[in-house]
Amino acid sequence: MKTLLLALMMIPTMSFAQGVVTARAVIRDAGFNANIRTVELKHLTSSERFDGEFFKVVKGKEGVAVSMGDADRNLVLRAATTYFHLNKARDYFVDKLGSTYVAALPKIIVRIEHTNQFNELGHFAHDNLEPQFNNALTIPAGSGIEGRGVKPWEMEIWFRPEKKVHVDELKIKGGNGIGEWGSVLSAFRQQMHMTSMQRFLSQLALTQTSDLPTENVIGWENLVRVAGTSLLLEAVYKYADPLSRAFSRKWFWLDSALVPEIIYHEYAHVALSDHLELSHSSAVIEGMADFFAGQIADSSKLATNIKDHNVFNGKKATRKQQYSVQFETADYANSDFVFGMLWDLRAIVGEAPAPQFVYNLRQKIDTNSTIRKQLIEGILDTCIDLCEHPFVDKLKILQRYNARGI
Ligand SMILES: [Zn+2]
Numbered sequence: 001m002k003t004l005l006l007a008l009m010m011i012p013t014m015s016f017a018q019g020v021v022t023a024r025a026v027i028r029d030a031g032f033n034a035n036i037r038t039v040e041l042k043h044l045t046s047s048e049r050f051d052g053e054f055f056k057v058v059k060g061k062e063g064v065a066v067s068m069g070d071a072d073r074n075l076v077l078r079a080a081t082t083y084f085h086l087n088k089a090r091d092y093f094v095d096k097l098g099s100t101y102v103a104a105l106p107k108i109i110v111r112i113e114h115t116n117q118f119n120e121l122g123h124f125a126h127d128n129l130e131p132q133f134n135n136a137l138t139i140p141a142g143s144g145i146e147g148r149g150v151k152p153w154e155m156e157i158w159f160r161p162e163k164k165v166h167v168d169e170l171k172i173k174g175g176n177g178i179g180e181w182g183s184v185l186s187a188f189r190q191q192m193h194m195t196s197m198q199r200f201l202s203q204l205a206l207t208q209t210s211d212l213p214t215e216n217v218i219g220w221e222n223l224v225r226v227a228g229t230s231l232l233l234e235a236v237y238k239y240a241d242p243l244s245r246a247f248s249r250k251w252f253w254l255d256s257a258l259v260p261e262i263i264y265h266e267y268a269h270v271a272l273s274d275h276l277e278l279s280h281s282s283a284v285i286e287g288m289a290d291f292f293a294g295q296i297a298d299s300s301k302l303a304t305n306i307k308d309h310n311v312f313n314g315k316k317a318t319r320k321q322q323y324s325v326q327f328e329t330a331d332y333a334n335s336d337f338v339f340g341m342l343w344d345l346r347a348i349v350g351e352a353p354a355p356q357f358v359y360n361l362r363q364k365i366d367t368n369s370t371i372r373k374q375l376i377e378g379i380l381d382t383c384i385d386l387c388e389h390p391f392v393d394k395l396k397i398l399q400r401y402n403a404r405g406i
Pocket of ligand 1 (some may be wrong): 269
């Protein structure tokens with residue numbers, strides 16, 4: 001770790017040649033491995049700070065953008081990585097999907113290393129109120145409180161610092177069955193934005209801890225059932241920490257500002273927010289965000305992984321799931337199932353038209369939509385508008401949903 005940091009400090013991280021600004025950031029190679037490489041930063045309005053036309057990256061509650069020359073090179077790496085991938089995600093929605101909503105959005109403040117909880121009236125919750133780690137979230141705009149020094153704010157994206165949590169702290173050892181697992185899960189929910197991607201990561205961290213006493217097996221099973229299994233993340237987690245490259249079975253952490261797919265997932269919430277309000281999480285809203293995270297990642301390796309392992313109909317999925325009404329409830333929302341449903345549309349409408357299909361689908365649903373009713377009606381409606389053979393394709397879609405118990 002130390003040698004790597006030293007090495008990083010010795011490499012000039014910025015260069016200004018012909019107006020092109022480059023920086024070291026985490027990107028994936030063709031094999032989906034995370035590497036630290038030099039990338040070009042687009043749409044910058046400053047040559048010294050991570051401040052651009054569409055994003056300003058700040059540390060915590062600060063107002064000024066992170067300096068490219070900051071002595072904390074890991075902070076600079078996080079700022080460069082979020083800045084680079086957020087612009088990539090924004091370009092995707094504007095250039096590929098023609099989103100006029102995204103094109104007109106005000107500049108977004110991106111907070112890295114930010115531990116405060118979100119408060120919908122006060123913007124930031126008090127510093128002492130349960131600081132947050134190992135996650136990321138997108139917050140809705142707020143009107144502030146006049147006279148109390150809380151200024152109005154626009155949508156923002158927050159990345160929490162990583163914090164290593166030992167599995168023992170998660171009360172896993174000595175757990176004697178399902179009750180104990182309930183408390184583990186609720187601890188997770190408090191500590192993390194327990195949805196889809198992040199939820200899967202925590203689940204994976206647990207399931208890969210092989211040296212547990214066997215009496216906990218029922219616990220593992222229960223956790224898998226509740227949390228669902230995911231795809232996007234198996235590969236992601238393995239390379240979640242390009243700084244240390246260490247993968248530990250005993251420790252869980254997530255440096256969310258260094259994981260491209262998490263950055264895309266959060267930006268997708270922003271891009272879809274004209275119809276999918278950022279009021280709360282639901283299976284539908286999280287599945288939609290994951291779909292675009294998978295698309296923007298644009299990795300054939302990842303796409304194959306999602307196709308094979310998704311819980312909706314993946315051929316190699318360890319646990320295919322039938323639809324259950326529980327998926328509609330907030331706590332047990334099964335975003336993975338929705339993600340699988342949406343990804344499967346690529347097989348029916350085609351891989352190239354699928355993103356536009358799912359993007360248009362957002363107009364037919366909202367944050368309160370259920371899988372069984374509004375989501376399916378929305379998919380069928382969108383098919384009437386966009387499918388090449390609407391009658392046949394709608395039948396195909398319905399057959400697939402019937403097979404999963406919907
Ligand atoms: Zn989310």
